[in-house]
Amino acid sequence: MTDPTAQPLYQRDPAAWRAHLAEGNARQARKRVGVDALIRDHHGRVLLVDPTYKPNWDMPGGMAEANEPPIDALQRELAEELGLQLPEGMALVCLDWVAPHGPWDDSLMLIFDAGTLTAQQTAALHLADTELGAFEFCTPQQAQQRLRSYVWARLHAAIAAADTGRTAYLHNGNPLRA
Template sequence: MHKDTDWANPPRRRHGCLALIRNEEGQVLLVKPNYKPGWQLPGGGALADEDLLKACVREVAEETGLPISPTVVLANDYVSATPESAEGFNVVFDGGVIPSETPIQIQTEELEGHRWVGLDDLDNYARPQQAARIRQAHSAATSTGGIPYLRRGELAG
């Protein structure tokens, strides 16, 4: 749970900003939150009036220490409200490919750890809807290359 979000009174609509970060072997970087079950892509929620790309870059840096500079969206995933979370959208940005030995500094306040996971092993880590989101984003990254993220009609970056 992020300090800047009051989950007792969640926002009416949450904008999740996630990054698909891959290593040379095609595995994806997952992080393990300490406040809910399962593993997920690094990232988090955008603050009020915060650009989604900037939120993704900020959240990934806070959670992993990795400096990413994505400009491409790989997936947009609508998520209906549940008793545990607000309605919202999760935007998955292409966080690029990094060497698996790259140092990752996990934010221990919110995360228990990180792991490189192959697509065939996702179901052992991520909840079904998240595993499906990751597979769709990975497919976009390796086939279509995703879609550009724009700010006022110009490529963000």
């Protein structure tokens, strides 16, 4: 029988409660978080980048660092790689859970809608570090040809979500069936 006058552990011993939470945190799964930006030009083309460390083109963005908010990671990656400064307030348009594969554990891949760049912003884009070999605005058809199939599926879902004002939720690049 439970003692009705007993206080919960977090009220009786705050230090023990913090230790309990820390122990749970140490055993819980950690996920990698990737962040990409859906960036368009005034023709409706999407910005793609050609990383020097992998075989295919990709969306601009990268991986979040430990304890870094996803939007901050995206801002950092865009500035580091393309010299691009975008205002806060980008909307999340796609979340893709990626199952473990090869040496990788599962991850969460987020795409934020960074909107349409002005002519001035487009002209100011430049390769700001050696991780990228090139960048280019591409039609959706060109993007589909350059991207790995699962990245194209993610980008395609993000474009549709941005155009409809919704957020896409995917598993391995595939929408969940309702």
